[in-house]
Amino acid sequence: MKYILLVTLFCTTIVCSQNDGVIGAGLKNLTHDSAYTSGSWIRNFEDNSIDGSVYLFDEWNTKAIITTINDTNLSLQKLNYDIKSDSFSAKFSHDSVYVFNNSDIKEVILNSKRFIKLTSKNSFYECLAVGNNFKILKDYNIILTSGVKDPITQKESNSKYTQNNKYFFLNEDELINFKLKKKSILKLLKDKKDKIEVYVKNNKLSYNKEEDLIKLFNYYNTI
Incomplete structure (x- = not known):
């Protein structure tokens, strides 16, 4: 699989964990297509005219476990959640990130946060609490506020990303916003x-x- 081959060139921290135990996987062993997620490389472009970030964490010094739809675990570092695109990205170099395909992912543990995917929406929510018949979910959203031009200096302030998150009560198949x-x-x-x-x-x-x-x-x- 071409995406996995690309990952092997840059990622030095992936470990494959399966139901029958933990397998230390060197990069050359990441060849079983069915066990891994697909994705794509994108340029890590930073727009200095916009304050804030689309990413959940300001720093990329994170630890994560991605659980695929095949119930295989990928353990890696430098993973972040892109709120704007609702996707997970791993930073393997200064100017590029690897964006995982959402359709291949079931769940992600990112530092102390647990993200689950609601298949009906193909979207990720942070799971804050789990009960006998309910879950409390956090839906991350981001808003871009345009900069304002100073009428005197005619200089325009930077635009800004701000989070506008929502909370949901999931009871069986009913998703209730509160x-x-x-x-x-x-x-x-x-x-x-x-x-x-x-x-x-x-x-x-x-x-x-x-x-x-x-x-x-x-x-x-x-x-």
Whole structure:
């Protein structure tokens, strides 16, 4: 497979892990087409006229495990999530990145974050919490705000990338959008509303903070 051959020229950190154990794979051994994902090389162009980045992490010093649709694990470094294109890219050189094909990927562990793919949308979501019959998902989105021209100096400020993320409650096949607000969250958890309110108050949690949201739903799963 031509993409795998390209990877072998640049990647020195890939390890192949299968259900029957972990296999240390040197680059010359990455030849089993069915076990790996396809992808493409693109130029890593940095536009100095735009502040911010389309990538989730500012630095590329990451560790990741990609699980393919064949349930094979690829362990590698320098992986990042491109929010704009909803894809995962590995940086093997200063001026180019390797973009993995989404259709070949089932799940990605990127540092401490776990991304799962909803096949109905062919899109990735970060999984924040998992319950007996639900998942709390984070959908990363990015907005490009155009620069503004100064009426006096006539100089235009840089455009800017900013994240505009959304949260979803996945219950069986139903995907429900909700906001980090008390009313929106309690509407989802109305069957245990009173206990949730007591838990939030006693533990001094906030409905507006993601880290507290995770604690809240983990508690909900126990009651």
